[in-house]
Amino acid sequence: MGNAWWNLTLRFLLELAALLGLGMAGWSLSAGFWRWILAAALPLLAAMLWGTFAVRDDPSRSGGAPVPVPGALRLVLELVILCGGAAGFYLTGHAAIGIVMALLIALSYAFSVDRLGWLLRQ
Structure with a gap:
């Protein structure tokens, strides 16, 4: 389930941006x-x-799961938080940032097909 370093970096930056957008x-x-x-x-x-x-x-979390959930639920949680952050930018008058963030989220998941498949099988 290897992801390219650039996608892992992008994903981390998107997670940080989502927190900022929500704030x-x-x-x-x-x-x-x-x-x-x-x-x-x-x-x-x-x-x-x-x-x-x-x-x-x-494997992307060192195997730890404080509260184990099915993969589909985890995927929904990720998408709600990431897209919620993008929506936060959009709704606060930073539409271009929100749109770019949404496109980068889609790009990251497009290059994470192996992880998506793994999540949906769990």
Whole structure:
């Protein structure tokens, strides 16, 4: 299940960008005290979900799975967080960044067909 180094790097950068996009959405889509809470809570929640719910023996995660889930559920979780981050950029007035991020997410998954197949078999 080897991925090229560039795709692993891209994926990591997309994960970081997703957290930023979610934080920006939390800030922009609320007001007053709640904007501070949501700007911190959305990325923290996403990071907690990402780190907690995993497929058992996933080689991309050193095999660890604090809460084991089926591969299809993990894939949905990944897509919701990544695309949620892209949507966060889009909805906060950074449409070009959101669109580019969505295209890069699609590119990364297009070059991860072996991992997608593995996830769906779990």
